[in-house]
Amino acid sequence: MAIGIDPTVDYVFKLLLGSPEHPAITLHFLNAILGDEIQITEVEILNPILGKDDDIDKLSILDVAARDSTGRLYDIEMQTTLPAGLSQRLAYYTASLYVSQIGEGDDYSLLRPAISICVLDAILLRQSLQIHSDFRLRNRDGTIELTEGLQIHLLELPKYMLPSDNRVVTDPVEAWCYFFRRADEMTAAEIRQRFSSSAFNEAAEVLEMIQRTPEQRNQYELRLKAQRDERARMQYAVDQARQEGEALGEARGAGRGRIELLRELLGVDQTSIADLSIEQLAALEGDLKRQLRERGV
Template identity: 55%
Template sequence: MNIGIDPKVDFAFKKLLGSREHPEITLHFLNSVLAGDPVIESVEILNPFNEKDFDDDKLSILDVKATDDRGRLLDIEMQTSLPGELANRLIYYAASQYVGQLREGDRYGSLMPSLGISVLNGVLFPQVPEFCLDFRMRCQNPELTLSDALQVHLLELPKYTPPSDNTVIDDPREQWAYFFRRAATLEREELISRLAAPIFTEATRVLEMISKTPEDREIYESRLKLQRDEQSRLEAAEARGEARGEARGRVRMLEGLLGLDTPANFDSLTLEELASREQSLQRQLRERGIG
């Protein structure tokens, strides 16, 4: 029987990576994504999993905040949708976590690095094939590093293509990408057999416990529905935006044919108002015998 729990759903994601009961899972995930730069020896969850975080009907940001053995600050989150301002938000949160350490009288040298790690169920950078991206403050030419104190790491899941055969996956980054993409649809034995690291036995057990615990399963299903509704809303808004852009183009063309100036409030017109203006302009064209 398939596990049936998607680790990309925020409830499962935070229970998996934001629980003080399973720090080894979080540690393995971090070292896999960071690929040893830096190496993290131990991790402490600063905002541990709490079911009350999921009580309301809001799709709030339920990230995992942690610190490592050297005091570096870590923020881990799952993004199932890619709003247009996502890049700016990722920078903002990493920077806020960095400057938020400084208190009156503190020296800049006391600031610890801030690392933001985001798992994306979408592609933010289609121009490159790599699914794991590492952003830092560096000079392009010549190649110099200003600082590693501010970092944003992305794991773009759709770019990863799971192998079609039954070979064991050894690369840690690929293991996590495979886990996030396939865990919900595979049986426990099949999933564990594909992933070489023993930690995935424990990670799989976390998902199974959600499935078998009625209270957890109910919260999971409600969060899954909420995420699906939000995705549908974003897709509808995107489609409406595209339709509005196309309507603007048609109206501008008709105005050009009639030699009319574009009204000052043109950019604020709704889709319905654009449709009404388009009909009016087409009527004027017919009356003038144009077209």
């Protein structure tokens, strides 16, 4: 039977990647995202969930804050919707993480890289097919890096095409994409067979622990419902905006049609009205009707 616990639910995400009891999972994830440039061997979780009484209602505490043995700081988060201003928020959080390291009079050389990683179950960068996007401070052609101090990584899960075969997934970034998208439909045995790293065996154990622990299962269900409600609310807002846009377009089209007819009756110049707003169209229509009345038409 499938484990049935979705790792993209923020509470699960935090228990997987933000637990001091499972550093191997966090290390594997960070090394997958950062690639060969950095190989982390130790990581400290700075904001673990300590117990059942923790307030997990605020999404912000479900981010994972971590520091590696060289002092690099990490903020890792899961987003299942596409909130307004996400790009700006990521830039703001990363910059805040960077400047928070030193106080007045401290040497700038004390600053260590601040790295934000956002796993996104939505598509933010539609102009790119890349699943993993890596943003740094570089010159225009990307050949010179000013500093490694600020980094933002995006992992856009919907861009990952699930393989149709049963091969073992060895690429670490692909493995995490597969895990986030399919782990809830897999058994622990299937997870062990699919991935080459033992970190995923440990991740499967965390999912199983949540599934069989009443308190954690309850927290999971609450967060799952909250995320579904938020997604439904955002979808409703999108649908409403679309309907209002369509209604506005229909009204604008009808208004243009009436104005063109009035112009024909008056024999006036047919200048373009394509860019006029509803209010401007209504004012023009009223003026044309006045002219008709004055002519006794």
